[in-house]
Amino acid sequence: MNARVLLTTTSAIIALTFAACGGGGIYELPIETPIRPKLDVSAFQRVFVAGFLSGGSDEVDGNVETVRLLRSQLRGKSQLRVIDADALPLLQLAATPGASVGSAGGSVDPDPAEFEDAVINDDEDLEAHAHIFSDVAYWKRIGEEYQNPLIVTGSVMFTPHQRQGFVQREEEVYDTFGRRNVVPIRTFQERKGFILKPKFIFIDGRTGTTLYSESFREEVLYQANQVTPALSSYFELMERLIPSFLGALSSQSIRGTRVLLN
Amino acid sequence: MTLRALLTLAVLCTSLTTPALADDRTDARRQVKFGIEVAGHGLWNEAIYRWERAVEIDPTYAQAYNNLGVAYEQAGDMDKAAGAYKKALALEPNNQSVRENYELFEEINERTSAADDD
Numbered sequence: 001m002n003a004r005v006l007l008t009t010t011s012a013i014i015a016l017t018f019a020a021c022g023g024g025g026i027y028e029l030p031i032e033t034p035i036r037p038k039l040d041v042s043a044f045q046r047v048f049v050a051g052f053l054s055g056g057s058d059e060v061d062g063n064v065e066t067v068r069l070l071r072s073q074l075r076g077k078s079q080l081r082v083i084d085a086d087a088l089p090l091l092q093l094a095a096t097p098g099a100s101v102g103s104a105g106g107s108v109d110p111d112p113a114e115f116e117d118a119v120i121n122d123d124e125d126l127e128a129h130a131h132i133f134s135d136v137a138y139w140k141r142i143g144e145e146y147q148n149p150l151i152v153t154g155s156v157m158f159t160p161h162q163r164q165g166f167v168q169r170e171e172e173v174y175d176t177f178g179r180r181n182v183v184p185i186r187t188f189q190e191r192k193g194f195i196l197k198p199k200f201i202f203i204d205g206r207t208g209t210t211l212y213s214e215s216f217r218e219e220v221l222y223q224a225n226q227v228t229p230a231l232s233s234y235f236e237l238m239e240r241l242i243p244s245f246l247g248a249l250s251s252q253s254i255r256g257t258r259v260l261l262n
Numbered sequence: 263m264t265l266r267a268l269l270t271l272a273v274l275c276t277s278l279t280t281p282a283l284a285d286d287r288t289d290a291r292r293q294v295k296f297g298i299e300v301a302g303h304g305l306w307n308e309a310i311y312r313w314e315r316a317v318e319i320d321p322t323y324a325q326a327y328n329n330l331g332v333a334y335e336q337a338g339d340m341d342k343a344a345g346a347y348k349k350a351l352a353l354e355p356n357n358q359s360v361r362e363n364y365e366l367f368e369e370i371n372e373r374t375s376a377a378d379d380d
Contacts, residue, residue: 025295025298025325026359027298027302029301029302029332031332031335031336032336033335033336033338033370034337034338035338035370036338244373254370256366256370258332258335258363258366258367259328259332259359259362259363260298260301260328260329260332261294261324261325261328261329261357261359261360262291262294262295262298262325
């Protein structure tokens with residue numbers, strides 16, 4: 001009898017503990033988080049991806065490639081009509097002496113050949129040419145030329161990069177009884193890759209003023225013996241940023257899963 | 263005698279309030295369970311209503327706040343989602359599921375709100 005009572009009491013305690021610990025309910029559900037655009041573009045019907053100050057690597061033309069990539073993304077995922085025109089040679093324009101093109105009344109189209117030596121190797125070079133983004137008169141002129149669109153411009157630094165150091169990886173090992181174990185192994189590795197640092201600037205084509213800007217930094221590293229074309233790395237890194245870029249202009253949604261609890 | 267009266271009163275209070283609290287908790291759990299069911303069918307507004315009811319009934323119900331965080335996130339209401347997740351974590355700081363949900367939410371929230379002002 002006593003044993004029976006003890007058993008019943010123990011069972012009840014176990015059941016209560018289980019219930020108190022929330023013994024049931026974990027439900028994983030897919031969700032889509034809608035992201036509101038950071039920029040109100042309702043005043044614009046068109047978008048002009050004008051061009052970028054680019055540098056860092058000779059292997060990728062950051063200006064042309066970025067213009068092409070962003071235009072194709074905007075065509076598919078934005079309500080705005082994308083203007084097709086040659087990418088502006090911003091580096092040459094910015095390098096033109098006294099060519100704060102709009103305000104100084106200089107030429108909007110300097111002879112690129114004359115300034116083709118201009119290069120951007122690092123952030124300092126980039127800074128030296130960044131004045132073009134605040135040239136309100138210039139961007140207003142560009143806006144007038146393309147019927148007052150939203151203008152997308154900015155800079156793209158794409159630089160080779162290498163790093164040495166210890167990298168941890170997991171390795172399968174089997175003991176004398178044939179049991180499998182996974183152990184962390186630290187090895188010294190030399191890896192190389194690229195760093196991509198774009199800055200997107202959104203300019204109101206009606207006024208030439210900057211509406212919004214956003215900077216990013218992404219990097220990728222490969223084993224030193226792996227051969228990856230620079231252009232592939234460029235696209236790999238840009239692909240990570242595209243949702244954020246598009247999120248500035250149009251509503252996006254991010255898919256994921258979350259856990260609901262009972 | 264006085265002690266006996268006090269004891270009687272205490273027993274009476276306990277016997278009256280405990281079922282009421284248990285009923286509240288049961289009702290709140292029922293709301294949460296139904297909310298999960300409808301959320302599974304994509305009816306997130308109904309789920310929000312149910313989970314809001316649940317936390318009204320039982321303001322210490324961390325799981326209900328967690329679910330509200332998820333639902334507000336799904337609705338794109340990031341401020342409310344942050345509030346609900348934080349409340350859930352305040353109530354149950356060691357709940358790993360809530361923490362993981364909140365970290366995933368924070369990652370998106372930071373990514374989408376980070377911008378230069380220059």
